[in-house]
Amino acid sequence: MMNMLAGFMLLGALALRMGVTYLAYQQAGMAALYNRQFFVSMLLLVGAMLLLRFGWRMLRRKNNLID
Numbered sequence: 001m002m003n004m005l006a007g008f009m010l011l012g013a014l015a016l017r018m019g020v021t022y023l024a025y026q027q028a029g030m031a032a033l034y035n036r037q038f039f040v041s042m043l044l045l046v047g048a049m050l051l052l053r054f055g056w057r058m059l060r061r062k063n064n065l066i067d
Contacts, residue, residue, distance in 0.1 A: 003055030010048035017041055 021041065024032035032038075 001055065001059060003051045003058060005055075007048045007051030007055055010044060010051065014041060014045055014048065 018041075021032070021038060
């Protein structure tokens with residue numbers, strides 16, 4: 001359950017971050033997307049998806065993560 005909560009909170013934070021990234025893209029163009037912060041945001045997005053996936057599986061299988 002906590003994994004799912006953490007995943008949803010991280011997705012919410014990344015959704016807010018995408019607004020900032022969009023404004024930077026409008027001002028600087030594609031150069032704004034080729035920086036370290038954008039790639040870290042994408043890695044955090046993958047982490048959020050994994051947290052949601054593991055949390056859902058743990059919730060459905062009664063905390064048994066192994067298939």
